Structures are given as C-alpha cells and as structure tokens.
Amino acid sequence: AVLERIEKKDGECRAYLSVFKEEAFKRADEIQKQIDAGEAASPLAGVPMAIKDNICVKGLPTTCGSRMLEHFRPPYDATVTTRLHDAGAVLLGKLNMDEFAMGSTTETSYFGACKNPWDVTRVPGGSSGGAAAAVAAAEAYYTLGSDTGGSIRQPCSFCGVTGLKPTYGAVSRYGLVAYASSLDQIGPIARDAKDLAAVLDVIVGKDEKDATSVDAGEGGYLVSLTGDVRGLKVGIPSDYFGEGLDEEVKEKVLAAAKKLEEMGAVVEEFPMPMVEYAIPAYYIIASAEATSNLSRYDGIKYGFRAEKFDDLIDLYVQSRSQGFGMEVKRRIMLGNFVLSSGYYDAYYKKALQVKALIKGEFDKAFERFDLLLGPAAPTTALKLGESLQDPLKMYLGDIYTVSVNLAGLPGLVAPCGFDGQGLPVGVQLIGRPFGEKTLLNTAYAYQ
Ligand code: GLN
Secondary structure: OHHHHHHHHHHHHOOEEEEOHHHHHHHHHHHHHHHHOOOOOOOOOOOEEEEEOOEOOOOOOOOOOOHHHOOOOOOOOOHHHHHHHHOOOEEEEEEOOOHHHOOOOOOOOOOOOOOEOOEOOEOOOOOOHHHHHHHHOOOOOEEEEEEOOOOOHHHHHHHOOEEEEOOOOOEOOOOEOOOOOOOOEEEEEEOOHHHHHHHHHHHEOOOOOOOOOOOOOOOOHHHHOOOOOOOOEEEEEHHHHOOOOOHHHHHHHHHHHHHHHHOOOEEEEEOOHHHHHHHHHHHHHHHHHHHHHHHHOOOOOOOOOOOOOOOHHHHHHHHHHHHOOHHHHHHHHHHHHHHOOOOOHHHHHHHHHHHHHHHHHHHHHHHHOOEEEEEOOOOOOOEOOOOOOOHHHHHHOOOOOHHHHHOOOOEEEEEEEEOOOOOEEEEEEEEOOOOHHHHHHHHHHHO
16 A cells, blocks of 8 residues: 555655565565564564665665765665664665755755655755655655754654654664764654654664664663653743744744643743854764765765766766765865864864853753753745755754754654644654653653
8 A cells, every 4th residue: 555655646756766666565475474473573563664765775775865876785784774674674665865965855866856745846854855755645654764963853844744863872873874973863754753662662772883872771662652741841942932933833833832731741941042053063063074974985986986087086076076966065165164274173173162062051951851842943844946046044944953963862853733834833852862762752642
C-alpha cells in the first residue's frame, strides 16, 4: 500500500530520490516468515521506512542530493542502517534533501526540489525535506533524517509531522556523510511521539565506530511513555517570541503551552537573550567544518570527476566546480574565509566563544526547568523559489533551531495546529542533555 502511495503521489512531491520496489517486497516476505516463526521481536519488524540520502546503505545510492555523489554506492552500512535492518525494517528508498544537507527548503537538491504535500507550490522545509514530506504524504511510516542546524525539526514543522534531533552523541554518526561533525546528529521522523520512541529504542547507543557517541544508559523510550506531565516545569524563552515571528505561529505555539498547563504542567516565561547570536555563530562554525569535511571530494578518490582537465590542479578545480552546486560553494568560501589566518580570531574563535555562552544560558535555564517550549520556525512553509533568491533570509529562518545544535541538546518538534491557509505549525520542545524521555513523554501527552 505504501509503495502504491509512492507511485501515485511522489511524481508530484518528489520526496524520494530512489525507490527499491522489488527489494522491499522480497524483504517484507522474509520478515513475514520471521514474524510467523515467532523470531521477530522488534515492534519495527516489517514496517516500511525510508532513509535520507546522506546516510549510507551498502551498495545503494547515497547521493547527498549532489552531482558529486550521483553514482556513489557506499561499500558499507551506517550503524543506524545496520541496527534498523537487524530490527526487521523494510527499506523502501532514499530520500530527497538539500545538497550535502545545506539549506532549509530542499530546493538545493541537484535532482530537483521536493514539494510540500500539504501544498505543492510550497517547500517542505529542509534539509531533510524528503524525510518529512514522505511521512506527511503517507509514503513511509517513519524515516531517518539528519539535523545539523534544524534539518529534522524545521521540515517537521512545515510538513505537520513529529521529529526528534537527539542529544549530540546519543546516536552513532558512523555512515552519515559529514556536514559539520560537531553539530550533526541522525534522528527519526514519524507521525507521533510513540513511533519516534520505538525507532529511537533501536538506533540509540554507543558505537565503537563513532568516538563521539556515548552510552548514557538510555533506551526503553517506548515503555517509559506515561502521558503524565503533572508538575513538569516548562520554560518559555521570551526571546523566542519577539520580532520576526509570525502571529499565527505564535498563537498556535502558545496554545500548545496552555494545553500542557491544563494537563498539570507548570509554565513560566523567562529571558534568553543570547539567542540573537546563534545564527552568526552557527553559520561560521558549520561552514568552517563543512569546508574541511568537503575537501575529500577532489575528483580522485570517489565521486564526480570532470572529463576535461589540463593537469592535477585543474582536475581538482574542474571536478569541484562542476560537482558542487551554488549553496555548497558559498559555504566552502565562507568556511575558508573564517578559517584563514588573518581572520581566525575575529570569526571562528569568536563563534566558539559565543557557542559556549549559549550553552551556559541553556545550562542555567535547565536549573529551573525540565524542558523549554517555543516555535521551530518563524513562519509556516514558504513558497517554492522564495528563499533561493535571498540566502541570508533563509539563514535567518534557522533562528529557533541552531542554538540547540550548538549546545548539543535534544529537540523535538510536534504539530500544534494550522495557520489560516491550512498549513501546519510545529511546536519545539528542547530538553536537557539525554532528556529525550521527557521530550517524548511530553509530546505523547500532548498528542
Ligand atoms: N539550514 C541549516 C543549514 O543550511 C541547517 C542544515 C541542517 O541541519 N543540515 O546549515
């Protein structure tokens, strides 16, 4: 049924970059046999799902939405892929995304923009636009996305689905194509918090192949859901509700806080002035790390190689010039600029100091509150083409998400209503490090 849905809907929506129909049927039969024999223990056994195209699946396309990796087939599985496979997941295909996860609209994909299933003249958000759109269009029961600066949460807000960016280190990044390694995290997108919990149970945990992954003794997310939020202390950062926030979005997000209050949570406003500096700090750090990570695409080892070139240097230049799109090139230039010797102290070092201050502000907030609640994006889904003209405007749209990555915290976005045009609005819950259970339980109670 889900494959039929993809055939009927995805021509228009373009959430998928590749679909593995035959393999999926074969796999489903295999898992059915396991279930019949009583050998499949996971609640995910046999459930059709799909993966963002920057997460490696052995032998299958992993393009990162880029010409550079159009024909790349990884020789290994990402750890999350292996874990889900072992739990009996049925992989349907790989999902559309902004090129190398750089963008907030899924329009920078080399293979064409993904559209919002609620209104195909609008963007699904990004960079995990395909991963959110696929769940919204019932073209998968759950998907995996990645979030470096909002890329799971903002598309969930635009598409009316639920998504979680776990604490940095909670989920292994092994096999995730690196964008900004100190910020990247893989996370699930699904219809509701309960489904997210089931997926997180499988993918969470330390992995010896990722030195930054940690064992926080977590797991048991699904069984921990109670729906009880009595006495929960919810902080509302007043600086998240200032200038630039759409009135209708504000209203719906505050209504979500009210509902939690009615269920017994204690809601209180407090100031968080550092949020203003999150965007510049994020774009400096993310671009600097991207510059370094993307230096591996030289036209030699793997990926795109230009057909015509004069010498070795020209081979690099031609391959990178033709293989990367505009947004990726902009980030590489920005990253090289902020890392260059004369500017290092003024930009990169300064950004790291701001990052520490933001982290400090969150630490202070969590002395008083169990979780923070605010918007995920200043608006609902934008029209296609709107932000391509104005990259700075697109960057500013990341205001409510990027500080969570800078501080390494978990963030969950759940749908909280619709604007006057019938477009979904999302509410963001931000938790303490490894506070995923609190986030999932709060969203579960709310939903
Ligand atoms: N929009 C942000 C960027 O372009 C976030 C991307 C992400 O989280 N991968 O960098």
